[in-house]
Amino acid sequence: SQQGEEDPQALSIQEGENATMNCSYKTSINNLQWYRQNSGRGLVHLILIRSNEREKHSGRLRVTLDTSKKSSSLLITASRAADTASYFCATDAGNMLTFGGGTRLMVKP
Amino acid sequence: EAGVVQSPRYKIIEKKQPVAFWCNPISGHNTLYWYLQNLGQGPELLIRYENEEAVDDSQLPKDRFSAERLKGVDSTLKIQPAELGDSAVYLCASSLNKDEQYFGPGTRLTVT
Numbered sequence: 001s002q003q004g005e006e007d008p009q010a011l012s013i014q015e016g017e018n019a020t021m022n023c024s025y026k027t028s029i030n031n032l033q034w035y036r037q038n039s040g041r042g043l044v045h046l047i048l049i050r051s052n053e054r055e056k057h058s059g060r061l062r063v064t065l066d067t068s069k070k071s072s073s074l075l076i077t078a079s080r081a082a083d084t085a086s087y088f089c090a091t092d093a094g095n096m097l098t099f100g101g102g103t104r105l106m107v108k109p
Numbered sequence: 110e111a112g113v114v115q116s117p118r119y120k121i122i123e124k125k126q127p128v129a130f131w132c133n134p135i136s137g138h139n140t141l142y143w144y145l146q147n148l149g150q151g152p153e154l155l156i157r158y159e160n161e162e163a164v165d166d167s168q169l170p171k172d173r174f175s176a177e178r179l180k181g182v183d184s185t186l187k188i189q190p191a192e193l194g195d196s197a198v199y200l201c202a203s204s205l206n207k208d209e210q211y212f213g214p215g216t217r218l219t220v221t
Contacts, residue, residue, distance in 0.1 A: 041214055043210075043212040045209045045210065045211070048208055048209065095157070097210065099151030099152050102151050
């Protein structure tokens with residue numbers, strides 16, 4: 001079973017635009033992580049936000065966490081064609097990551 | 110630093126045949142994970158090792174799946190016999206601090 005649910009399931013934007021992906025989950029968590037997966041490859045860790053944090057930045061990435069709504073969002077600013085990939089949120093409720101179904105992002109050059 | 114190594118990258122077998130996947134984690138990472146990823150879905154945990162001990166194998170279908178990590182380093186995941194529904198990508202990951210996980214490229218299994 002997958003705790004996290006990403007929204008939208010697919011997103012297509014033009015290079016330079018911002019991309020926002022949302023993740024909702026069901027149970028209390030220690031932290032929430034975002035991973036990227038290029039086609040045919042393994043997952044790459046992007047950013048981790050702990051349950052006591054509300055916002056975190058890393059380069060062109062901005063992650064927010066609202067534990068009262070059990071939701072998180074990932075914003076990619078000034079998108080590039082190389083950002084084309086699937087993005088997964090994963091919740092850690094204690095030594096185990098539970099992944100959502102992912103958002104498939106396509107950035108058109 | 111070498112990443113997580115998995116082999117083979119691709120495997121095609123007939124149903125009812127056995128198959129094995131191998132994973133070598135990043136040096137020094139004592140936690141190792143095996144995940145199954147179906148097309149268009151996120152990974153699902155099969156088993157987690159702390160050194161050589163399987164500490165979470167509740168999602169591993171034990172009638173046909175088995176795993177081992179004898180010396181607490183590399184690991185093998187086996188399916189015997191394979192079924193059509195086992196076609197998926199099998200991902201291995203390792204971690205040092207139980208926060209960030211490092212994934213290998215996966216083994217894509219096709220059962221015909």
